[in-house]
Amino acid sequence: MRRAWDRPLTAYYVIIGAGLLITTLGLVMVYSASMITALRYELVPSYFFRKQFFAALLGTGLLLVASRMPVKLHRALAYPILVGAVFLMVLVQIPGIGHSVGGNQNWISLGGPFMLQPSEFGKLGLILWGADLLARKQDMKLLTQWKHMLVPLVPGAFMLLGLIMLGGDMGTAIILTAILFGLLWTAGAPTRLFVGVLVVAGAIGALLIKTSPHRMDRFQCIGATDPGGEGAPCLQAAHGIYALASGGWFGSGLGASVEKWGQLPEAHTDFIFAVAGEELGLAGTLSVLALFAALGYAGIRVAGRTEDPFVRFAAGGVTTWITAQAVVNIGAVLGLLPIAGVPLPLFSYGGSALLPTMFAVGLLIAFARQEPAAKAALAMRRPGWGKRAGVRWKSMRRRVKKRPSGER
Template structure:
């Protein structure tokens, strides 16, 4: 049985996240060596590299655990997630500390990162249980939508609008694939649009400034404030060109691009490694996303399929939001680039997610192999 399991794993889903995380580790060292020794951190050049390396070891460990843990057992956690997630977020809101627009709890962990995966598991479990009456909107979607709204508001109040919107977008993808009727989906989209419009007046001056800076960063009143980071991102991308300036040779990381190892690490990658470095990152991300949706299509049950859709959607949407911010297509939200940006909580939850995704793939292949063997036995018997 163990040999069958080992043969059934998708080793692309093993190698891809580890390779991209190791690449991210190299780029974190390159992009943060100047920031690390600044007056703000007063560390050694490898400060962030060593921290991320420790998180990567933990990420690989929890990946292995998620790899062998049966994904169907997560269904037992639905009530715990439903009641526990809001309590945790409320506790962090009351007692946590906020640094760089990210609220942290015990040991510097960002609970909102773990809540993203919790929401995916909860929605996948609930909608897989409601397939017999999924066309009845209120009983099928009422409780899950209430849960999503509560989670979004608690994350938004941290304040972390970027993660909140990411949770909403990922939830929307799961709902779209849950079997919802088209007329109900259209109504939900209308409600979402109205909700965004109603949210606008409650945005802070900083959030409004980021929106304005994304689409008019060179305005004389914006360029030295909210538009400063985006302008220097443009300079880094333009300087890199096709081949890049060379690994470690970024100019923008010398105080021009604030926190270059976090949200804007792709700008440094572009400056140092050019289009080849950017292309490598995009290829690895697209490979994992494509593999994830392939797992979703081949999954044996709606629960596994919806989890795979949620994980793939989370990685895809998070990548789009991050890349959109550093190119000025979207406002800066503080969302890290998956597997590449500095951030322990983000890396660990992504590795857990990939482990779960590979576990779903393994069970799907085992089921398919058993079905094929049974068919061959029937043919031999005849």
């Protein structure tokens, strides 16, 4: 196993395989978990699946484009993506343009049933901009000074956090904070600096939670097993536990979930992992966890083996984003963390979350291809395949020519 993992192309194939498997399994579960919700709104059962499948097709295109782009072009896209995301996040706060969903003002209507959540693209923008910024400062040997490590990275991240918190989206703010910590950690921030930023962010977060009864209710529902009556704050958390508990070892089978018939809110978005546990059982949920673990470990390997500082910072940021969001989502479903309202990456329903995440996976694929050993292995594999095929063809032709005419 160790020898297999140390091969040059292992991380490359693991990122491709884990990313596509999570997305494919997510499409299956979106179809299963959303059928009842679609019927409740008098829509065809496959309504949400069709939208997610269309987003997955677009995301696959973005993944392929990102995986083939050179690193210089990724760096060139950092500022346009960040500025575009900030512009859209400002538009969200303008009455008549921004829309509120679930109590959070963080959506823009694109016409008809299509909605856009700009904060999801803000995560990608922060990673690319932060990685480019830190890489340029490292080239100038400035990261040994605290002020150059923090400015303007931390003020820029706080600007994004402010725009997100204006809409009340605490869950996305948590993930954005995790990305900031991931960038600082990858840049080699000293423990005192890291702890200081963490304390400040924790104090601000505690204040925001304490002053919001809705957020306090979510904290009180950690580990709750009593759903209460209709509209009770712990209804979703308790029924998520019920779904997981009734799944057993191998689940009740695809489409056979009971909780998705109305007891479990947001069954196809934030709590899709609970439906997966009910229908696929412990074996299914452990498989999903293993795929996320493999994707995260491969991302860490790419960040650790590269000599390009931008690749190291960007790979570390993307890996932190996907793994932290998966931990927050799954932890909420298991009753170990408060419900943050964030989707499971690549798995939950939602095109706004799927598109930038698939582009980020494409970044990891491109970075894995840029490793010197991986690049050499890919360069040797292509001409080698053609040479071996040519030798086999010539050998077959010689054997045919040497046979007597009656045996041909």
